[in-house]
Amino acid sequence: MDVFACAGCGTELTAPVSRVALPVHTHHGGWEELHPPLMEPATYAVDPLPTGPPWRLWQEVGADEAARRGVFAPVYSVSFGARNRIVIAPGDSRSMTLIPDRCEGYCQGVDGRDGPNLACERCGRAVATRMDDCGMWQTVWVEPEAVVRRPSGLPAGPSPDWDDLGRAEHRVPPVEPDGSWSRRWEAAVGVALAHLVAVTEDRPVHLPAGPVAELLGHAVGRCLPTGPGARSLGLAGPGIHLPRPRPDVLLVPRHPRTGEPWRPPDDEGPVVPLDSGVWAYLAHPGEISPVPATGVLPEGVLRDDYPLPPRPWYPLTPHPRAFHDTLVRLPAVRTPRLRRFRDAYHGETD
Known part of the structure; x- marks a missing residue:
């Protein structure tokens, strides 16, 4: 420490x-x-990355200086704070x-x-x-x-590693105690969606059935088109089997200590990194459909009237600033196809 x-x-x-x-x-x-x-x-x-004041307007900074500070598309202002x-x-x-x-x-x-x-x-x-x-x-x-x-002179505890993602306490539920969507989930989905748009270059995406489609389907549908030629997205990471054949894009966790995305051995295909706590919930959502039991319930056995997971009345929506701020910091945003996407996206949100 x-x-x-x-x-x-x-x-x-x-x-x-x-x-x-x-x-x-x-x-x-x-x-x-x-x-x-x-x-x-x-x-x-x-x-x-540079954060905080002082801030300078994009028009004063220019594209080259902004790129040196990690911003690759026009924004209102660029941070000249410390890295x-x-x-x-x-x-x-x-x-x-x-x-x-x-x-x-x-x-x-x-x-x-x-x-x-x-x-x-x-x-x-x-x-x-x-x-x-x-x-x-x-x-x-x-x-x-x-x-x-x-x-500090104090012994450091064990560093967080991939094994921690399988622990129940590492999972981040998508719904807050007050019944609203988790702010951490909204931001994590916005960041992951920007990476997904970048690696697919604004092409349709087919989501796997289950929690990924149920929780992320609305967010993906808001930003990416539908139609033929869809890229396949699969959930992958430590402790779960890699889908076969390999999907076009893998949704993978970030390492809890380094932040680096997980990759299968000897695999260089496209990946979309996701907050490790959010990924852990998608990969290991826990028991949601217990088997009915008769007689006296043994300790730890769930009732057959176990409630369904709470869901707000409105769909999970990505944090708009998380999506935008991540997208403009990806070099891929400078490609012609993504420039058109960004212009259209701004037209819908301005």
């Missing part, structure tokens, strides 16, 4: 934390809602104090619009940004140039 310390005076600014993959829903929440912390306790992640910012849960921050004149927000918290709003308690150096306004996951973003990483 590691701790991050102030580069100016050496004060430890975080609890001991271990690195995991950056969640795909990091920058995509539900508007006018307060969210829980993005990161699990004692973990951190790194965003390799490799470190995100932790607010509860894992230590020895930081708010900078009062940098605590602007929209309505219910602070949104980081003025840059770092947390300073080292000891030397006053601006070191991080607290963000917790409505529509944002609660986070503390540590500036990479303001800190140094040190071993």
